[in-house]
Amino acid sequence: MFIHLVTWRFRMLENDDNHVSYTGKLETAQTAEIFYKLFPTLLNINKINFDVGISTKIRTKETADAFIDSLINIQYKDSRRNSKSKNEIKQTKFKKFSKDVLMSHKKCKRFIIDSLGSKIPRSEKFSKLLESKPIKMMAINFSQRNGLNYTIKIESLIMLYKACSYETAIFSTSPWCQLFTQKELKIIEYLLDVDEYHDAYQIKPYRKMACSFSAILDCLINFRK
Numbered sequence: 001m002f003i004h005l006v007t008w009r010f011r012m013l014e015n016d017d018n019h020v021s022y023t024g025k026l027e028t029a030q031t032a033e034i035f036y037k038l039f040p041t042l043l044n045i046n047k048i049n050f051d052v053g054i055s056t057k058i059r060t061k062e063t064a065d066a067f068i069d070s071l072i073n074i075q076y077k078d079s080r081r082n083s084k085s086k087n088e089i090k091q092t093k094f095k096k097f098s099k100d101v102l103m104s105h106k107k108c109k110r111f112i113i114d115s116l117g118s119k120i121p122r123s124e125k126f127s128k129l130l131e132s133k134p135i136k137m138m139a140i141n142f143s144q145r146n147g148l149n150y151t152i153k154i155e156s157l158i159m160l161y162k163a164c165s166y167e168t169a170i171f172s173t174s175p176w177c178q179l180f181t182q183k184e185l186k187i188i189e190y191l192l193d194v195d196e197y198h199d200a201y202q203i204k205p206y207r208k209m210a211c212s213f214s215a216i217l218d219c220l221i222n223f224r225k
Contacts, residue, residue, distance in 0.1 A: 020059050021169040025066040032070035045075050045093055052096045061096070068094050123198040129191065130154050138184055146179055161188045 020028070036043050052068065054060040072086050129135065135154060143151045160176050164185075167174030177185075 018058050020062040020066065021166075023169045025062065028063050028066035029070035029073075032067045033074060036071060036074055043071060045071060045089065048093075050094045052094050054096055054098060056098060064096065123195070126191075126195055126198055129194065135187070135191070138187055142179070142184060158188060158191070161185065161192075 042048070050068075052064050054064050068090055069086075072089055076086060076089070139154055139157055140151050142157060160179060164174045164177040164180065168177060180188075
């Protein structure tokens with residue numbers, strides 16, 4: 001294990017952070033299957049032409065492509081249809097265009113800047129959680145088990161966790177994962193979930209956007225009924 005870490009080299013390119021990983025595309029394809037089962041009429045390729053809104057970020061285009069490809073594969077399973085015909089369907093039935101509304105968090109920066117100039121207000125509860133005794137003990141146990149002569153900071157621990165998760169998502173394996181116990185991985189995952197929850201729902205503009213989407217989804221479900 002030590003040899004793997006010593007010989008480890010950064011394998012990602014700078015632009016890789018902007019792309020959707022294979023597992024991300026797979027999950028998007030599975031999401032498309034679920035939506036098609038819920039709304040087969042609304043997502044009927046033969047009867048509807050779709051406007052696909054994307055932002056300037058490459059990952060939104062890649063996510064859209066994964067969703068669209070899944071819909072096409074579901075509805076055109078006939079093996080006699082070659083890849084060219086599917087590409088033609090994709091080009092003619094799904095028109096992509098950039099929508100600024102998808103970058104609303106960029107357009108509304110003035111609403112999410114706190115008194116200290118931070119783009120996202122700090123969560124006092126999350127800060128207290130990071131300073132709690134169980135989290136400190138986890139850092140101590142991690143440091144001792146891996147032969148460190150100091151106690152690693154929780155921020156560094158989270159960075160190692162992200163290295164583990166990102167490399168696993170892209171390359172299927174990562175030596176950094178071996179440093180953690182399963183319990184530690186679950187705890188850090190929980191910490192990040194709490195942080196994401198704060199970003200998504202404790203900031204008023206973000207919360208309003210989520211509520212709007214929920215209302216639209218409710219309308220679609222009721223319409224289907």
